[in-house]
Amino acid sequence: NAGVTQTPKFRILKIGQSMTLQCAQDMNHNYMYWYRQDPGMGLKLIYYSVGAGITDKGEVPNGYNVSRSTTEDFPLRLELAAPSQTSVYFCASSYGSLRLLDTDTQYFGPGTRLTVL
Amino acid sequence: KQEVTQIPAALSVPEGENLVLNCSFTDSAIYNLQWFRQDPGKGLTSLLLIQSSQREQTSGRLNASLDKSSGRSTLYIAASQPGDSATYLCAAKGGTYKYIFGTGTRLKVLA
Numbered sequence: 064n065a066g067v068t069q070t071p072k073f074r075i076l077k078i079g080q081s082m083t084l085q086c087a088q089d090m091n092h093n094y095m096y097w098y099r100q101d102p103g104m105g106l107k108l109i110y111y112s113v114g115a116g117i118t119d120k121g122e123v124p125n126g127y128n129v130s131r132s133t134t135e136d137f138p139l140r141l142e143l144a145a146p147s148q149t150s151v152y153f154c155a156s157s158y159g160s161l162r163l164l165d166t167d168t169q170y171f172g173p174g175t176r177l178t179v180l
Numbered sequence: 181k182q183e184v185t186q187i188p189a190a191l192s193v194p195e196g197e198n199l200v201l202n203c204s205f206t207d208s209a210i211y212n213l214q215w216f217r218q219d220p221g222k223g224l225t226s227l228l229l230i231q232s233s234q235r236e237q238t239s240g241r242l243n244a245s246l247d248k249s250s251g252r253s254t255l256y257i258a259a260s261q262p263g264d265s266a267t268y269l270c271a272a273k274g275g276t277y278k279y280i281f282g283t284g285t286r287l288k289v290l291a
Contacts (some may be wrong), residue, residue: 067223094277104280105184105269106224113277115247153223159277165211168272169279171223 064089067153067172075178076144084139084175086154094159095137096169097129100148105118106153112137113159144179151176182207182274193260194290196289201255201285203270209271214256215244215255218267218284227268228255260289 070085088095093114098106108121109135114130126148139155141148155169183206193199201254203213212231216224228237228244234273236245243256269284 096279097276103189103283105283107278108279111277126201140211159181165233166229167212167273168214168226169212171216171222171225172223173223176221 066090067154067156067170068121069144069152069172071109071175073176074124074175075180076141077180078144078146080144082144082177084141084152084154084177085133085147086139086172088137088154088156090156090158090170091134091136092156092170093134093160094157095147096155097127097130097139098136098155099123100174101150106137109139109152118158141177146179149177150177182272182280184272184280184282185270186267186270186285188285189283190286190288192288192290193264195260195290196210199258199260199287199290200259201257201268201287203253203255203282205251205253205272205280207272207274208251209274210248210252211275213244213246213253214271214273214279215253216269216271218269220266222271224254257287260287262289264288 067088096111097109110129112118112158152175215227228245241258267284271279273279
């Protein structure tokens with residue numbers, strides 16, 4: 064299993080440009096998540112999905128969009144990039160069973176480092 | 181609103197020392213508490229998960245404890261090694277999708 068994969072690893076954008084961060088998992092997990100991590104800060108949830116076709120906002124969704132057309136893929140789209148979106152973006156997945164709330168753990172991808180200039 | 185705090189923010193110790201990392205949370209209504217390791221430029225790797233009904237979990241030289249009533253968890257690392265140098269994050273799970281992360285403790289073990 065490759066686990067959770069993310070592309071690209073690094074990207075520099077100019078203000079106003081758009082891009083899509085790719086995320087895929089091969090563990091047949093139901094739940095997928097997008098976080099951002101700013102220097103010296105914890106991870107903040109941007110969006111999450113509980114299954115194909117179902118997405119919802121997290122703590123910091125403004126400026127981002129997501130879609131989930133398959134179980135495996137959960138792309139994050141940045142429209143009109145701004146310097147405030149300079150961050151490291153992590154995708155994660157978990158099995159997400161209601162019967163396993165106590166034991167459910169998240170698996171993380173390696174991250175995408177994004178700089179907006 | 182759940183808040184998770186980790187103290188200290190950074191720690192530097194000589195090799196071989198036993199050490200304790202602290203994590204505190206404000207809302208005791210959690211499903212589990214996880215400790216993660218993050219190496220520079222890498223993603224997070226789960227180290228230990230303590231269910232809400234458990235008091236501690238052990239894996240090798242790592243031992244994590246959970247005291248829900250006081251809102252605290254500790255990660256104990258025995259006989260530290262330079263390879264343990266990394267950032268350690270704790271996360272409290274408050275719902276089916278809700279994981280609240282601390283800001284991490286950056287550990288450096290000196291050879």
